Amino acid sequence: MRFRQKMLLVMVWLLTLSYGIGGVLLIRQSFQSSLDQAKRSALSSYEMTLQTVQLVNLMDIQQDFSSIRTALQRMDDSAQLGLRLSQDGEAVYERGMRPQALSPIDRCVSTMFTSEELHVLQLSAAVRTNTEPLQLDILYDVSPIFAAREAQLRTYHSVFLLLLLLGGGTAWLTSWLLTLPLSRLGYTAKKLGSGKLDARVRRLPKDEVGELGSEFNRMADRLTDNITELQDSMERQEQFMGSFAHELKTPMTSIIGYADLLRSQSLEEEDAQDAVNYIFSEGKRLESLSLKLLDLLLIKHQNLTLVPTEMGPMIDSLVSHLRLVYEKNGITLQSRCAPGVCRVEPDLFRSVLTNLLDNARKALPEGGNICVTAESAPEGYRIRVLDNGRGMPAEALKHLTEAFYRVDKSRSRAQGGVGLGLTLCSRILDLHDGTIAFASREGNGTCVTVCLPEVKT
Numbered sequence: 001m002r003f004r005q006k007m008l009l010v011m012v013w014l015l016t017l018s019y020g021i022g023g024v025l026l027i028r029q030s031f032q033s034s035l036d037q038a039k040r041s042a043l044s045s046y047e048m049t050l051q052t053v054q055l056v057n058l059m060d061i062q063q064d065f066s067s068i069r070t071a072l073q074r075m076d077d078s079a080q081l082g083l084r085l086s087q088d089g090e091a092v093y094e095r096g097m098r099p100q101a102l103s104p105i106d107r108c109v110s111t112m113f114t115s116e117e118l119h120v121l122q123l124s125a126a127v128r129t130n131t132e133p134l135q136l137d138i139l140y141d142v143s144p145i146f147a148a149r150e151a152q153l154r155t156y157h158s159v160f161l162l163l164l165l166l167g168g169g170t171a172w173l174t175s176w177l178l179t180l181p182l183s184r185l186g187y188t189a190k191k192l193g194s195g196k197l198d199a200r201v202r203r204l205p206k207d208e209v210g211e212l213g214s215e216f217n218r219m220a221d222r223l224t225d226n227i228t229e230l231q232d233s234m235e236r237q238e239q240f241m242g243s244f245a246h247e248l249k250t251p252m253t254s255i256i257g258y259a260d261l262l263r264s265q266s267l268e269e270e271d272a273q274d275a276v277n278y279i280f281s282e283g284k285r286l287e288s289l290s291l292k293l294l295d296l297l298l299i300k301h302q303n304l305t306l307v308p309t310e311m312g313p314m315i316d317s318l319v320s321h322l323r324l325v326y327e328k329n330g331i332t333l334q335s336r337c338a339p340g341v342c343r344v345e346p347d348l349f350r351s352v353l354t355n356l357l358d359n360a361r362k363a364l365p366e367g368g369n370i371c372v373t374a375e376s377a378p379e380g381y382r383i384r385v386l387d388n389g390r391g392m393p394a395e396a397l398k399h400l401t402e403a404f405y406r407v408d409k410s411r412s413r414a415q416g417g418v419g420l421g422l423t424l425c426s427r428i429l430d431l432h433d434g435t436i437a438f439a440s441r442e443g444n445g446t447c448v449t450v451c452l453p454e455v456k457t
Helices: 003-059 066-074 143-193 208-263 269-299 311-328 346-362 409-414 421-431
Strands: 080-087 090-096 109-115 118-127 134-141 307-310 331-337 341-344 368-377 380-387 435-440 446-452
Touching (some): 003 118, 003 134, 003 143, 066 080, 066 090, 080 118, 118 143, 143 208, 307 311, 311 331, 311 341, 311 346, 311 380, 341 380, 346 368, 346 421, 421 435
Parallel strands (some): 331 368
Antiparallel strands (some): 080 134, 118 134
């Protein structure tokens, strides 16, 4: 079913429901109000007659009810369809329509019944006498009230039918006008889908649908440009993958070769062997990590396994293994880590820290200090890498995680960088639901802040 038809059905349904319920409630309230008024009027008349009968009965010395009959004859009321005064079921006085028989009563009761197409209200009550009690029954015609209700219902049905026709026509016209821009938008979308990139929505209204059409036109205007951008993006992606593989392959080859060279020399047995074994194992780990990261970039690694990890010992261990290498370059590397548990993939997160430390090292070509701090914070487990190097200009900070971006292109190229380290860090942290932020000033060093969700223990 089309949206236009749905809108038409909803509007007609709401019109029918609102007018139907409202009309029925109004007629019912009017009828009940008239009926209550008629009952109050009949009760007033009945009480007057009842009081008259009781008064005459008290003054009747003979107690043969002749005075009561005379009084009732003189009180002939045109609103009364019938009247009956009885004792033990025997009529003392009766005129007009015969009332319905009731069991003995001790208070005033009302009854509604239909007789010969008339709607009758019967009021009955006991009359106190000096002897046996009497029962007074009076009938009142309330048919005009029911007739008025029937007339109101007939008028209501006619008006309802006319209103339904007029409302249905108005609803159809309204739904057609409201959905016409959507029809034009759908037609234009079909033309765009068939390859006609110059198709645009015309004659837009000044409402939300018009805004949607304007946005659609702007989207179509950018479609041709996006095709070219997509081609460029594909080329950049191929370049990224090649450069990324080269960036990881070079340090892996160097580390493994250097490890083999150290292992073949006669050095101090214990220290040299530990260092050599670590370099060799790290080379193998980087080789494995390169394949893992390549898979990560190619298939987005949806099934990444995160495990709860004590962050302090892991960071301290990594800093301890790198400290000797950094000290050879005159760089003091230290860490101060508070306890904290985060869900991470250990190899990937070590790669993040290694990249951050390597960037800090490159900012200290003539020696300096690098400090890694970690602590629990309201936003999570916060890790900071601080250096007192050359710093960066403010306009460079927002581009640091872009692929192939280098603050100092000549210096980074000489140091072997291709501008992918921080890009990888950012993507790895996204997989960990973490964040990375940079603060730096030229000549005053740099602070890199990483925040990870902390597992509360």
